[in-house]
Amino acid sequence: MGRAPLLAGGALVAMVAGSAAGLLLVPADALQGQVQRLMYIHVPAAWLAMLSFFVVFVMSVLYLVQRDLRWDRVAASSAEIGVVFTALTLLLGSLWGRPTWGVWWTWDPRLTTTAILLMIYVGYLVVRSFADDPEKRARWAAIVGIVGFVDVPIVYLSVLWWRTLHQPPSSPRSMAGEFVYVLLLNVAAFTLLYIYLMVRRYRIAVAESHLEELQMEDA
Amino acid sequence: MEGAASGTPFLAAGYLITWAVLVWYVWRLERRSREARRAIDAAGPARRTIDASGPASVPREETESSA
Numbered sequence: 625m626g627r628a629p630l631l632a633g634g635a636l637v638a639m640v641a642g643s644a645a646g647l648l649l650v651p652a653d654a655l656q657g658q659v660q661r662l663m664y665i666h667v668p669a670a671w672l673a674m675l676s677f678f679v680v681f682v683m684s685v686l687y688l689v690q691r692d693l694r695w696d697r698v699a700a701s702s703a704e705i706g707v708v709f710t711a712l713t714l715l716l717g718s719l720w721g722r723p724t725w726g727v728w729w730t731w732d733p734r735l736t737t738t739a740i741l742l743m744i745y746v747g748y749l750v751v752r753s754f755a756d757d758p759e760k761r762a763r764w765a766a767i768v769g770i771v772g773f774v775d776v777p778i779v780y781l782s783v784l785w786w787r788t789l790h791q792p793p794s795s796p797r798s799m800a801g802e803f804v805y806v807l808l809l810n811v812a813a814f815t816l817l818y819i820y821l822m823v824r825r826y827r828i829a830v831a832e833s834h835l836e837e838l839q840m841e842d843a
Numbered sequence: 844m845e846g847a848a849s850g851t852p853f854l855a856a857g858y859l860i861t862w863a864v865l866v867w868y869v870w871r872l873e874r875r876s877r878e879a880r881r882a883i884d885a886a887g888p889a890r891r892t893i894d895a896s897g898p899a900s901v902p903r904e905e906t907e908s909s910a
Contacts, residue, residue: 659850662857712864719857723850824872831879838886
């Protein structure tokens, strides 16, 4: 059996277990009630987005140093996954914000910097579509991937730097032990999911590069 | 507590949307993978490398050592 089916199975089991634990195993929060259970998917989705963009950053640096297109393919794959999960993070945050803050959206520092993050990496993917030459595309994308990463620590620290509606970063010190275990289970499940999605997405990137080479040979 | 009662639909929506996004994205990857394989087959049938596990025309070592 190949790695992908095993990874898919592992990620699926972990995700189902994480969701079940978040919805059924732990008690609801004493103040926020049931809606606080969104934390078990909102925080891991945000973690996955940050992890994705960190990988984009590292791969972009590696590409510029070594000029190896494999690093560019890993960066592009990770950026796409990061965009999906940043959008999901914003959506889940909005669903959590409406019953707790009374609004779907507010120009709060954490929300605003996260929306900017989404736009930066959507821009990264758009930039890739502008260049036909793989080397040029990889170079432009790497620059955006490195410069854009500046927003990631700003997003993380925004709740500490500015007055904000958003709570400080979730940590074992800021919540009860049973909440922490379920949150860590979901973070692990989302991380496994990231690895699975990366394997699938990277294979597509390899295939598309090969197709591009074939088309250039034929042209 | 008002939050406890009023939050349940938002919680349900959050989990449903998350799973829907995951299923949609995996489906999209599967479709894109199939399209890439088909396009490679159409573009270069003579240059095909037999590979049962990865994309049709991509050398095994690159797909297997990837990511």
